[in-house]
Amino acid sequence: MATAGHVEPAGYHTRRDERGRTVVVLTGQWTLRGIDGNADALASALREHARDNDKVVWDCREVRGLDNVGALVLWRLQGFAQGHAIEVRPEHAALCERWARREPPPEGGRSPGVRPLAVLSSLGQGLRSHALEFTTLIGCVVVDGGRLLRRPDQIPWKDISASIYEAGVRALGITALVGALVGIVMSYLSSLELRNFGAPSYIVNVLGLSIMRELGPLLAAILVAGRSGSAMAAELGVMRLTEELDALSAMGISRIVRLVLPNIVALAVALPLLVVWTDAIALFGGMVAAHITLGIDIPEFVHAIPSAVPVVDFVLGIVKGAVFGVVIALIACHFGLRIKPNTRSLGVETTNAVVTGISAVIFVDAVFAIGFRGIGLP
């Protein structure tokens, strides 16, 4: 019997019996631990004997433990399975029987290598399915959103407010930190140049315009795309993994209304507010840096902002924030709902959600920059 911790290695010896046949006596533990990596060595040694099958008797009665690994090593020997001269212990009979009767496993399908045309066509199919699903998602959101507007009692306020807290309030710290740092860096870099030109007070214009029109919205959106985009996608994915999505559907509750819409509304509300917050902190950082490098007084700076930056630019930044929010949430939910119930897909699609979200934000920003090039710039 196999004793824990004390393993007798698998082995064999041979002798001649009275009829002149070779008797191969298997000894030790023919188990996973008894064989312990020697399967090939044992098999090649035994193969010699297995070849002249008629004159060999296999004696397995001294085997002190036989499991599937041991049985497999023996039954892979050509001739062993056909040999009738096998003697085994009664408790091993069932296992031997099973291996003698087993059907060879099916051939594994080889993957057909990389074919460029197939890659292209699957790429095309992937793009098409993305486009189709994304359009469907937008359609569902519009239809369900419209229905909710007619039945305001069904609006999931709780989910929306929870989502705003998660995506907005909890992002205050990181947006403030990044905003302040970028404001300081911008201010330092521009102050060097402006001092050379002898126009230090223009720092207000440079900082105000670039932060309110471009940097504030972009920074906040990229941070939120990374934070909330991944969280939203992963949440939907885990709900697929644990069949929570199915449970919701089985209760007749729309996943668009309960899961997707609150995220969209939350980001559409929270991101513009975050933009204002990031603008303020970044300007503050820039202001402090300008005070140190150029000696501009802080009250002076604050008073100069309204005249230096047109209101349109500030408003444009906020509008961009709202649009970015909707785009980020839509993309996160799109990838989140594509997640298949396995962990690898969860990782892949969450990454896709973040990467696509950030790229889309920058793309939309470029569209805004071109579309509004005649507006707001002094």
Place this chain on the structure above:
Amino acid sequence: MTSDNIIEMEHVFTRFGRNVVHEDITLSVARGEILGLVGGSGSGKTTLVREMIGLDQPSAGRVRLFGEPLDKIEAETLATLRNRCGVLFQGGALFSAFTVFENVAFPLQEYRAIEPTLIRDLVYMKLAQVGLGPEVAAYLPAELSGGMVKRAALARALALEPELLFLDEPTSGLDPVAAQTFVHHLQDLHKELQFTAVVITHDLDLMRDLCTSLAILADRRIVARGAPTEMALNPHPFVQAMFLGERGQRVFGAMAS
């Protein structure tokens, strides 16, 4: 003799916050024993088994696995001990990104002392042993039925020919025929390999046919411990309800008479 006990638990207490799950549990499992761990839903059976493998630490008390105290064990020793154990989790716990084949092959590949050429044959044999055909091998866990998940998980638990098996409700979710086959299969394996097993179950047929002894967990303690046939003599109300109830009578009544 203590050295012949594979698992020893001494005065184990478990608390989750204010929820006391185990109170002074002392339990040992001898080599070759198939212990049925029985108890109501939420009585702490899964938790007890997790403590036996060292996945959870009890709040107080000592656990020994293969004679090694789990509270002060080196990570490396624990890993080799766990190589000798097979665990079937209640929910299957298959790796969702792997196919069934890869799931069963995984412990074999990680063990490293098995020639890769043998692994294919072993995996298909394991699958056949638990009643899964070769066509299932390419499926992902999400594409399996509940019973198939259970069988695939069992095949994985059996992959390394464990000396000690932990089975958390192995027959729940199987049809009666499959459950019967499963019991026969484990009985055969037990005869061949003389492994030790701890089986959590609510299945009275399985307790009667497979388990060599039972431990009954109720009121946070082990209230009964002994051969399945002795259980009806135990005065504890839970044991009475379980073994002298209508279903208990049907399964165990024939044995007693």
